[in-house]
Amino acid sequence: MIDRKGLVRVLQDRRVADWVLTEREQELAVVDERAGLRRHETRTQWTLVVHDDSPTGRGSARVTIDALGGRPRDVVEQALALAKAAIGPAWQSAPLAAPAKVALADAELAHGDLVAAAGTLLSGVRAPAGATALRYAVLLREQVSAQSHGGLHATWAATAVRGGALVTAGVRSMEIVREARRLGDLALGSAIGEAVADLRVLAGAGVPIAGPCALVLTGEALLHGGGFGVWSVFATQADAVVERQGLTRYRIGAPVARGAEGIDEPLAIASDGALDFRVGSAPMGDSGDAVRRFALVEGGRAAGLALSPREAAFRHEDPNGGVRNLVVAPGTWAGIGPDAPRVVEVRRLRSLAIDAYTGDASLEIALGVDHVHGEARPFTGGTVRLDLLGALARARRSKDVIRRGTYDGPAAVWIEDAELVV
Numbered sequence: 001m002i003d004r005k006g007l008v009r010v011l012q013d014r015r016v017a018d019w020v021l022t023e024r025e026q027e028l029a030v031v032d033e034r035a036g037l038r039r040h041e042t043r044t045q046w047t048l049v050v051h052d053d054s055p056t057g058r059g060s061a062r063v064t065i066d067a068l069g070g071r072p073r074d075v076v077e078q079a080l081a082l083a084k085a086a087i088g089p090a091w092q093s094a095p096l097a098a099p100a101k102v103a104l105a106d107a108e109l110a111h112g113d114l115v116a117a118a119g120t121l122l123s124g125v126r127a128p129a130g131a132t133a134l135r136y137a138v139l140l141r142e143q144v145s146a147q148s149h150g151g152l153h154a155t156w157a158a159t160a161v162r163g164g165a166l167v168t169a170g171v172r173s174m175e176i177v178r179e180a181r182r183l184g185d186l187a188l189g190s191a192i193g194e195a196v197a198d199l200r201v202l203a204g205a206g207v208p209i210a211g212p213c214a215l216v217l218t219g220e221a222l223l224h225g226g227g228f229g230v231w232s233v234f235a236t237q238a239d240a241v242v243e244r245q246g247l248t249r250y251r252i253g254a255p256v257a258r259g260a261e262g263i264d265e266p267l268a269i270a271s272d273g274a275l276d277f278r279v280g281s282a283p284m285g286d287s288g289d290a291v292r293r294f295a296l297v298e299g300g301r302a303a304g305l306a307l308s309p310r311e312a313a314f315r316h317e318d319p320n321g322g323v324r325n326l327v328v329a330p331g332t333w334a335g336i337g338p339d340a341p342r343v344v345e346v347r348r349l350r351s352l353a354i355d356a357y358t359g360d361a362s363l364e365i366a367l368g369v370d371h372v373h374g375e376a377r378p379f380t381g382g383t384v385r386l387d388l389l390g391a392l393a394r395a396r397r398s399k400d401v402i403r404r405g406t407y408d409g410p411a412a413v414w415i416e417d418a419e420l421v422v
């Protein structure tokens with residue numbers, strides 16, 4: 001039988017150089033109309049991170065344990081074997097810092113039947129007349145306990161809500177997904193309404209017309225695929241390992257793109273994993289590193305990196321928990337004016353492919369609106385290829401903001417000098 005005390009006892013007996021053990025006691029509820037499913041389960045999950053020192057360096061490994069059966073000694077031996085196979089340069093763990101103070105648990109989900117709560121959530125969400133939505137909800141309630149070799153003991157409660165739907169209007173359908181910490185932040189009903197509106201526009205959409213244009217990316221296109229969406233290009237460039245290998249586009253202190261520091265509203269991006277009730281927030285990481293807010297971009301220049309304990313040790317800095325919630329400073333742009341010669345507004349993407357190292361991207365358009373001298377013509381299809389990193393660094397950002405999942409920033413951006421390819 002695996003339990004936390006047994007794992008800690010074996011780790012101490014084996015004199016492991018450094019370790020962090022995180023235990024998650026979880027209660028999960030799933031209600032899925034698509035599969036006619038209503039399920040409730042409880043489970044315990046452990047995450048064990050070990051660091052093993054040898055004369056040739058330090059090896060690290062991370063093991064996740066979902067099963068209750070087995071022996072703690074076997075788990076620890078497996079982790080040490082993986083660590084020994086990953087020996088790298090020697091480094092020392094930084095002194096432990098206090099975990100971030102952050103609220104992660106929805107009071108509405110603190111007690112009671114989660115399946116009933118999921119059912120109530122879905123019953124309050126309806127598709128507009130003439131459309132249908134097959135909905136699902138996943139609710140999680142957990143108690144987290146973390147313990148480390150250095151004497152850290154931390155506990156916190158957290159909840160997570162995931163909802164989605166297959167939305168159909170006429171002969172077209174669209175799948176949507178939303179994530180939040182609290183029921184009130186999920187906004188699944190409004191997401192379904194927006195999807196139905198776009199499906200109806202899509203029913204009358206024409207074909208794209210190739211040519212140069214200004215490009216506007218709105219909320220759904222900005223956050224395509226969940227997570228950071230198009231802004232993930234900056235999270236990748238903030239990877240300290242990639243930066244140390246010399247594979248990033250820019251270095252700390254340098255402009256993130258040519259001219260990015262000289263525009264009227266230079267770009268500012270921060271990672272803040274200590275925002276209350278946000279999907280990416282946490283008091284600390286699985287490696288025991290305290291989560292901290294740090295800047296990725298300031299004034300159009302690279303300002304900081306995501307530092308794991310290992311990378312922080314190499315750089316003689318403090319770890320910060322990595323990129324968690326992106327906070328992008330809004331601008332003052334108020335929207336598409338009637339005098340714009342040609343603007344392609346992208347509402348939804350079919351696919352988004354970003355080169356992790358160069359920042360070049362290919363955007364396949366699912367729904368766009370071609371604005372030419374005040375007239376709006378919806379279309380579907382076409383591709384825009386651009387240097388996404390440079391384009392976003394110089395883009396005009398809307399004053400309107402959205403807060404969803406792990407993103408807090410402008411609801412739309414205006415990019416000059418793009419070209420629509422058919």
